[in-house]
Amino acid sequence: MRAALTLLSVLLALAIVGVLVKRQWGAIGHPPVPTLPASATGDAGAAPSAPAAVRTPGQQVQHIQQTVEGVMQQPRALPDDAQ
Template sequence: MRAVFGLVGLVVALAIVGVLARKQLAATRAPVPSLQQPATAGGANPPASAATGTVREQSQQVQQQVKQQVEGLMQQARPMPEDPQ
């Protein structure tokens, strides 16, 4: 009897892992929306063709955005903590 419960528990655990794996694989197959360009400082909208392109172009756009954000943050003054006395 103990072996039957052990086997049933193993089958239930395997079924749960199978369902979770199927959901995870389905999520990785979902189409990824194209990247949106942030608004420029001048207020002009980026061209519509810039949002579409190959994966390589989108990757380069993301890298450029991150680089610009890091450079912008590096230009800001770091807040200095107040010394309690």
């Protein structure tokens, strides 16, 4: 009897955790995929050109690396020795 009650308690706990996990996964959702605008010329066969703001991951890494290097080159502000 005691083993059956323990097994039932474990199954109930797993069911509760399963419901909570399912709710969390549903709440996270997925961000919408941005779409590129249609070609300005109206050419259906031509591939639309990507705007300047859209970068490949490699370009994003280079941009971040350049930004970090630029910040690292700036001189540090030294505290005043007013003692």
